[in-house]
Amino acid sequence: MFFRALIFFTAFLLACCSYAYAGEWPRFQADNRHTGASSVNFPSKDFQCIWKFRPAEHVFKYKRGSNVWSDSACIANVDGKDVVFIGLYNHNLYAVDAQDGRILWHFITGGRLDSSPCFTMVGGKPVVYIVSADRVLYALDARTGGKIFSYETLEWSYTVSEAVSTSPLVVSINGRAAVIFCIWNNDRAPMNNIQRGELFALDAATGEKIYSKVLSSVPLNSPAFSSIADKPVLFISSTDGRVFGVDARDGSILWEKVLCAQIHSSVSVNIQKDKIQVFVGTGFGNLYALDGHTGNILWAKKFGHAIYSTIAIAGIEGKVFIYFGSQDRNIYCLEAETGKEVWRFKTRDYVTSSCVIAKALNSTVIFAHSLDNNLYCLDALTGSRVWSRDTGKLIWGYYRGHSVNWSSPAVCAVSGRPLLVFPSYDGSVYAFGSSGKSK
Amino acid sequence: MNLENLSWKIIERPLLPIEGSSVDAFPFLALAALLFLSGCALKNKKLGLRAISQSISFIFFIFAVHRCFGAIRGWIYGIQEIAGNDIGVFYNLLVFVPLVSFSVIFGRVFCGWVCPLGALQELAFRMPVLKKLQVNLSLRAQRLKFIVLAFLFIFTVFLLFKLRPKTFFFVENIAAFWGLCLMLLTLIVAWKPHLDSRLKKIRSLSLILWIGLIIMDVYVTDPWCVLYGNVVDYSSIISLLAVLVSAIFISMPWCRYMCPVGSFLGKMAGVMRLEIRQKIDLSPEKISQLCPVEALGKSSIDRSSCLYCARCIQAKVSEIEES
Numbered sequence: 001m002f003f004r005a006l007i008f009f010t011a012f013l014l015a016c017c018s019y020a021y022a023g024e025w026p027r028f029q030a031d032n033r034h035t036g037a038s039s040v041n042f043p044s045k046d047f048q049c050i051w052k053f054r055p056a057e058h059v060f061k062y063k064r065g066s067n068v069w070s071d072s073a074c075i076a077n078v079d080g081k082d083v084v085f086i087g088l089y090n091h092n093l094y095a096v097d098a099q100d101g102r103i104l105w106h107f108i109t110g111g112r113l114d115s116s117p118c119f120t121m122v123g124g125k126p127v128v129y130i131v132s133a134d135r136v137l138y139a140l141d142a143r144t145g146g147k148i149f150s151y152e153t154l155e156w157s158y159t160v161s162e163a164v165s166t167s168p169l170v171v172s173i174n175g176r177a178a179v180i181f182c183i184w185n186n187d188r189a190p191m192n193n194i195q196r197g198e199l200f201a202l203d204a205a206t207g208e209k210i211y212s213k214v215l216s217s218v219p220l221n222s223p224a225f226s227s228i229a230d231k232p233v234l235f236i237s238s239t240d241g242r243v244f245g246v247d248a249r250d251g252s253i254l255w256e257k258v259l260c261a262q263i264h265s266s267v268s269v270n271i272q273k274d275k276i277q278v279f280v281g282t283g284f285g286n287l288y289a290l291d292g293h294t295g296n297i298l299w300a301k302k303f304g305h306a307i308y309s310t311i312a313i314a315g316i317e318g319k320v321f322i323y324f325g326s327q328d329r330n331i332y333c334l335e336a337e338t339g340k341e342v343w344r345f346k347t348r349d350y351v352t353s354s355c356v357i358a359k360a361l362n363s364t365v366i367f368a369h370s371l372d373n374n375l376y377c378l379d380a381l382t383g384s385r386v387w388s389r390d391t392g393k394l395i396w397g398y399y400r401g402h403s404v405n406w407s408s409p410a411v412c413a414v415s416g417r418p419l420l421v422f423p424s425y426d427g428s429v430y431a432f433g434s435s436g437k438s439k
Numbered sequence: 440m441n442l443e444n445l446s447w448k449i450i451e452r453p454l455l456p457i458e459g460s461s462v463d464a465f466p467f468l469a470l471a472a473l474l475f476l477s478g479c480a481l482k483n484k485k486l487g488l489r490a491i492s493q494s495i496s497f498i499f500f501i502f503a504v505h506r507c508f509g510a511i512r513g514w515i516y517g518i519q520e521i522a523g524n525d526i527g528v529f530y531n532l533l534v535f536v537p538l539v540s541f542s543v544i545f546g547r548v549f550c551g552w553v554c555p556l557g558a559l560q561e562l563a564f565r566m567p568v569l570k571k572l573q574v575n576l577s578l579r580a581q582r583l584k585f586i587v588l589a590f591l592f593i594f595t596v597f598l599l600f601k602l603r604p605k606t607f608f609f610v611e612n613i614a615a616f617w618g619l620c621l622m623l624l625t626l627i628v629a630w631k632p633h634l635d636s637r638l639k640k641i642r643s644l645s646l647i648l649w650i651g652l653i654i655m656d657v658y659v660t661d662p663w664c665v666l667y668g669n670v671v672d673y674s675s676i677i678s679l680l681a682v683l684v685s686a687i688f689i690s691m692p693w694c695r696y697m698c699p700v701g702s703f704l705g706k707m708a709g710v711m712r713l714e715i716r717q718k719i720d721l722s723p724e725k726i727s728q729l730c731p732v733e734a735l736g737k738s739s740i741d742r743s744s745c746l747y748c749a750r751c752i753q754a755k756v757s758e759i760e761e762s
Contacts, residue, residue, distance in 0.1 A: 161523060188522040195524060217458065218526055240526050241453075241461020260451045260505055261461050282461075284505050285443075285670060286451065300451070304443030304671030328443045328671045329604075344443075348605030372605035393606070400656050 025075040025410040025421075028116035028167035029310050029354060032225040034268035036312030036323075038411040040418045041359040044434040045386050047377065050419065051101030053429040055088060069395060070423035071167075071405070072354075075412035076119035078126045078142045082414040084421055085128050085142070086429060087113025093130050093138075095145060098414040098421075101431060105145035110134030114405050115222065116167040122177055122204045131165035131181050137200070139179070139207060149207035153200060154185040161186040164219035166266075170204050171225050171232060173249050177204040180248065182236060184219035197238055199223065199251055213251030215244055222266040222310075228276055228292055235267040235292070237280050243267060243288075245278075245295055255295035260286055266310040270320060270336050277336060279322060281307025287324070289339060299339040304328025305350075309368075309408070312355040316364050316380060323366050323380070325351025331368050331376070333383055343383030348372035354408040358418070360386065360434065367409045367420060375409065375422055375432075392426025448669050449503050462526050466506040467533040469499055470553070474537055477552035478545025481759060482713060486749045489551070493558040500555050501666050508667050509660075510535045510700050511646075515653045538700070539707070546713040547704045550694060551748035556663045556682070557694060561731065563686035574629045574688045575727070584688060585629040591684050592622045595677060602673040613652065614660040615674040617645070617697055618681030624696045625685040635733065638696055639744060646702035662693065690731040694746055705743035715745055717757045729754055 029036040073086045075098060082098035089112050095104040111133030118129045119142060126142035135156075139148040154160065168181035178201045187194035197216035202209055216238040224235045225248065232248035239262050245254040261284040269292060270277040276292025285303040290296065305327035312323040313336065320336035327350040333342040347370035355368040357380060364380035373393060377386040409422040420432040453463035473496055480488040500506060507513070517531030538549055550557055564573070574584055599615050620641075628635050652659050662678040664670060685692040694701050717740045726735045729751050734744035740757065751757040 186523050190522065193522055216460070218460070218524055238460075240458070242459065256459070258453060258456055258459060259461055260453070263461075284668060302444055302446035302669075304441075306670070326443075330443065341444075344441075350604070374605075398657065400658055 024077060024119075025073070025412045026120060027074055027118040027169055028072055028222055028266070029268065029312070029408070030356075030410075032169050032171065033271070033313070034222070034224045034266055034310050035270075035314070035357075036268070036310065036354055036408075037314045037357040039359070040411050040413050041362060042365075042418045042420075042434045043361070045360045045365075045377075047387060047389070047420070047432045047434050049389075050431045050433040052431070053084075053094075053096050053101040053103070054427055055090065055092065055094065055103075069425045069427060070407050070429065071113055072116045072408045073410045073421045073423055073429065074117045074119050074128070075410055075419075075421060076126070076128075076142065082412065082419075083142065084410075084429070084431075085117040085119060085130075086423055087115070087117055087130055087132075089113070091132070093117060093128070093140070093145075095128075095142070096429070098412065098419060098431070101429070107138070107140055107145045107147070109138060110136065111162055113165075115165045118168040118170060118179070120170040120177075120204065122170075127204070129168045129170070129179050129181075131163075131168055131183060133162040133165060135160070135163040135183065135185055137168065137179070137181060137183075137202065137207075139204075151200075151202055151207045151209070153183050153198065153212075154187065154194065154196075157187055157189065159187050159189040161188060166220060166222040169223060169225055171248055173201060173210060173232065176210070178202060178210055178248075179204045180223055180225070180234060182215075182220035182223055199234070199236065199246065201248070201251065211251045213246070215246070215253070216240055216242065221264065224267045224269050224278075226269045226271060226276060226292065233292070235269055235278050237263040237265065237267050239263060241282065243278065243280055243290060243295065245292065257290060257295035257297075259288060260284060264306075264308045265324075268311045268313055270313045270322070272320060272336075279311040279313070279336075281309070281311065281324060281326070283308075285326060285328065287311070287334075287339070289336070301334070301339045301341075303332065304330070308352045308406075310354040312357050312366065314357040314364060314366075314380060321380065323355040323357065323368070325353065325355065325368055325370070327352065329370070331355065331366075331370075331378065331383075333366075333380070342381075345376070345378055345383045345385070347374065347376065352403075352406040356409045356411055356420075358411045358420075367411070367422075369406070369409065369422065369424075371406075375424075375430075389432065391422060391424040391430060392428065394425045395427045443671050446669060447502055448505055451505075454504075457526055457529055460526055462530045463504065463506070464529075464533070466500070466504050467537065469504075470534065471537040471541070473553050474541035474545070474548055477548040478541055478713070481545060481548055481552070481747065481749055482761075484752065484759065486753050489749065492552045493555075493561075496553045497555045497558050505669065506534075506667055508534055508663055510538055511649055511703060512653050512659055515650070538704070542704050542707055543710055544712055545747075546711040546715070547701070547745065547747045550701055550704065551746040555666065557691065557746070560682065560686040560691050560693060563683050564690045564731075566687065569687045572687050573690075574625075574632065581629060581632075585626065588622070588626050588629050588684075588688055592619075592626055595619060595622060595681055595684070598680070599677050602677065604673075612674045613657065614662055614664065614672070614678035615681075618662060618678030620645075621685050621692055621697045622681045625689050625692055628689060635695075639741075641696050642698065642702040642705070645697050646699045646706075649699040691746070695732045695744070701746075708742035708745075711742075712761055713747075714742070714760050714762045715740055715747065715749070715752065715757050716760050717751070719756050721756065729756060
């Protein structure tokens with residue numbers, strides 16, 4: 001009983017930590033469930049570019065499987081100052097002043113940064129975590145960029161390949177704040193060949209390993225977290241087409257579901273009373289809603305092409321809707337309960353980035369980027385275009401089809417002023433805002 | 440029902456999952472079994488089984504399972520993933536390996552007996568209503584057919600323009616460009632039929648370009664992606680339309696001029712154990728009647744073009760021999 005109470009108390013504290021600053025975007029797709037929803041309310045529907053951040057370093061080399069320029073940003077309030085954290089292809093994690101786009105500090109890792117950073121308060125100290133392709137998780141002081149600890153998931157050797165990383169998240173495990181992340185390591189040595197898609201849980205303050213669990217031999221996607229009947233559960237999809245429900249306390253597999261095709265979309269979780277829905281899209285365009293308790297398929301729907309975006313979830317007027325983009329060039333809105341299509345919006349190219357939900361003039365809007373170089377703002381209920389902005393051309397001449405590492409927008413409120421941050425593949429990070437203060 | 444929601448796949452989960460993943464060993468086994476049985480049937484001259492093999496393959500690979508048939512792309516990606524991702528290696532090589540192995544033993548039975556796109560082209564060419572549009576390769580220029588084809592070509596270009604992605608990334612349009620090239624070649628042949636044999640050499644260029652693009656990290660797509668993958672890929676749809684339209688005018692145009700897989704298998708003709716040998720001298724009219732790709736010559740067969748459809752064996756013009 002005491003133990004359970006302790007878990008609840010720590011979970012409560014962590015929840016307080018996560019939502020301490022309204023309008024933050026502390027990790028990939030806003031929260032541990034990857035809903036991509038923010039409570040920020042833009043005071044008008046007229047958006048302007050407030051600042052543009054373009055780091056001096058450019059790497060004109062595109063490598064198969066690597067990130068297209070940058071990962072999605074995370075935004076947090078650090079000692080009263082709003083900071084945008086963003087990892088780039090050039091191995092750097094940048095901390096940028098959310099007010100004006102000025103670099104506050106940068107930290108260089110040994111590999112490219114394909115996944116979003118994660119911000120949290122640990123023991124009253126602001127910490128930002130990032131997993132690099134150099135197989136290491138870094139915990140940095142969010143104020144200075146100083147390293148608190150690093151954890152190497154696989155030792156370097158001459159035959160080791162670059163790792164495939166995922167965005168970390170911080171949860172409470174047995175009363176202890178833990179940083180959770182997945183990483184795929186590969187050592188091509190013929191005698192000691194390693195192909196490991198592994199889940200790690202480390203102590204968030206010290207970096208001490210709590211457990212690790214090999215889930216697959218292929219890369220895994222970013223984990224999502226939710227509690228099911230007092231049990232902390234991680235939901236993880238793997239690129240070989242499987243979805244796992246994993247006990248966050250010890251890494252044991254609660255359930256596993258094999259779907260029809262490869263999965264590059266991270267799982268997102270919707271909780272409605274006792275019902276837990278787990279959403280994931282596949283490479284052949286199937287969207288699945290799985291039961292979070294058992295992994296059974298609640299409903300499945302076919303779309304025109306691969307769904308690589310993480311599904312965003314929003315409750316509007318008493319109903320829950322899900323939003324995602326597909327390589328069939330459409331942005332979709334479905335009813336979460338039944339999968340019934342509400343609307344679709346046609347763009348002129350693949351939609352691979354994840355949708356983000358916020359408010360503008362008190363009505364819910366979604367932001368989504370399409371490879372037609374446009375960032376769209378759509379009305380969440382009708383799908384009608386509110387505005388679209390050209391966010392520039394790809395910095396490379398062409399991309400590899402079925403590339404999956406495209407960045408998504410993030411939303412926050414900077415000193416009460418709402419801000420939309422989008423790292424574009426033209427080599428710049430854009431911050432859009434509308435006039436006035438957030439309501 | 441929208442095009443995007445159209446689903447024609449009956450089985451939506453792996454039947455024989457590899458290491459519990461979505462990578463399915465069943466299509467690999469089915470392809471191997473079909474190639475083996477087709478090869479045995481050809482060897483024993485049970486030529487009536489060809490239609491059955493084509494039908495099973497068509498139904499199985501198009502309507503039953505999700506499986507991409509990008510053999511050349513798979514081969515290159517598969518090799519890159521060795522010691523890095525074993526499941527990926529299997530996924531990428533599971534079409535290429537049986538294709539090459541059985542081609543060495545039985546010849547190009549895949550092209551003549553199994554390939555669903557080949558079967559589709561045969562169907563398009565045999566449609567009775569459209570027979571009048573067929574280009575007779577033993578005749579001179581057939582102006583009316585040329586005009587109809589030119590109109591369809593312009594329409595396809597218009598379609599490509601209308602459906603192009605805004606950013607017009609080359610990678611997204613490879614299949615459509617290949618389809619347009621095919622229509623252009625069909626146009627040339629409709630105007631100057633005697634160029635047919637020379638234009639067949641373009642197949643080698645198609646293969647070289649294909650491999651070059653894949654090595655340059657361009658994700659090439661094919662006319663069949665839309666069928667096998669059950670996906671709305673506009674480039675692939677345009678390309679499939681181009682193949683089917685061309686197939687109404689000329690028999691098996693994709694196999695004849697453009698198919699990279701066919702070209703690759705054609706290059707292996709020298710090592711194939713089962714060989715079709717022409718026994719009788721033929722007139723040009725007889726050749727175009729008998730052989731869908733006109734691989735038969737006046738006195739000998741062009742082994743790199745032969746699809747092993749065995750129609751010439753049925754007509755007792757050729758013999759199947761083991762070398």
